[in-house]
Amino acid sequence: MLVSVDDVVSSAIDAASHELRKLSLTIHDNPELALKEVHACKVLTDYLSSKGFSVEHNVAGLDTAFVASYQSPAGSDGLHIGFCSEYDALPGVGHACGHNLIAICGVAMFLAISSVLEKCQIPGTVKLFGTPAEEAIGGKITMQKAGVFDGSDLLMMLHPTPGYSGSWHSQCCLSMEVEYFGKASHAAMAPWDGINAGTAANVAMMTMNAMREQLKPDWRTHGIVTTGGKAANVIPDYAKIEYTVRTSWAEELAVLEQRALNVFAAAALATGCTYKVTKEFAYLDNQDNPVLGKMYEDIMHDRLGVPPARAQGGSTDFGNLSQSFISLHGNFDLVGTGVPNHTVEFTEGARTEKAHENALFAAKTSARVAARCLVDGEFWERVKGAHKERKSAPSAREFYEKLSA
């Protein structure tokens, strides 16, 4: 039974490989920023509709979110399995996170499990969630809040990285916008009459950098100036910075958040400015199901002969889903050169034939893991048991879930 299910998975993905490659290339060649993924959303949903799947558009009030679904002819009593596709790009560097590959991996796994449900006459439902804006506001969080994922027994997605892994404990992250308000004045004739908002931003960033010495190795702070003034001879009356802070666990995020808030307040006090902090979004840590992750890693290891590579940082809005659902965020090696995400080299790698091959092998692997959940009751019981034992920090988690909502 298991062998034939694996064959069904492989055949379905092999049969679609050429079409998936075309989808991947057109998304890569037309990079669109978060919430503006109109072309990507259209080509993906057109493709799914052309294959006869029902597709829901404009999901959860997001123009570029969609849900495609398929119900087994054997009935809907079985598991409800969902896959996530992402397709947003990054400013300036295009598909430097390889979301064109994530998009087609989602489609590939969806096609594979649809085929398993149909050909093996297994009851169940499979969905493909088109989830926009992973690099910005976290479309999955908006969709989760709207109840789009309700009823899912298992959620999966794939992401290209340097190396592969089925156990990525990603970081929690909180993004904040900090505005400083001062008073404009001539920078040479009457600087003493001004209150320099640009200096407040500067002090905040210097102090955040100085604080790094006392941060834990797995904590991160990083920020940019988005408004720093308009002319060197005018004391800026307004400045804006954006900061992200990250930790491994939600309860630590509360600690680092407070330290950052103290810094932002101190910069205002030091310069005589007033200030305002707007918390933008919070991603929670991703916790892969260890039983699912081990099967994924075992198959990958058999093929590649090298051990898994655990990513040392980074966050995903899929982490929020992993707090509530049984899940696997499989990472796969982009092209084997060790190039990190968010670089021009990664953008180039994400367009290669090699990356396409690696993506589809990962999709077959993940889909085999999902298929096993459908056909092997003892395996599924172990998966559920492991989910109950995962580490959680309810109070901090609830706080940040509320913030994200």
Ligand SMILES: [Zn+2]
């Ligand atoms: Zn990214």
Ligand SMILES: [Zn+2]
């Ligand atoms: Zn990414």
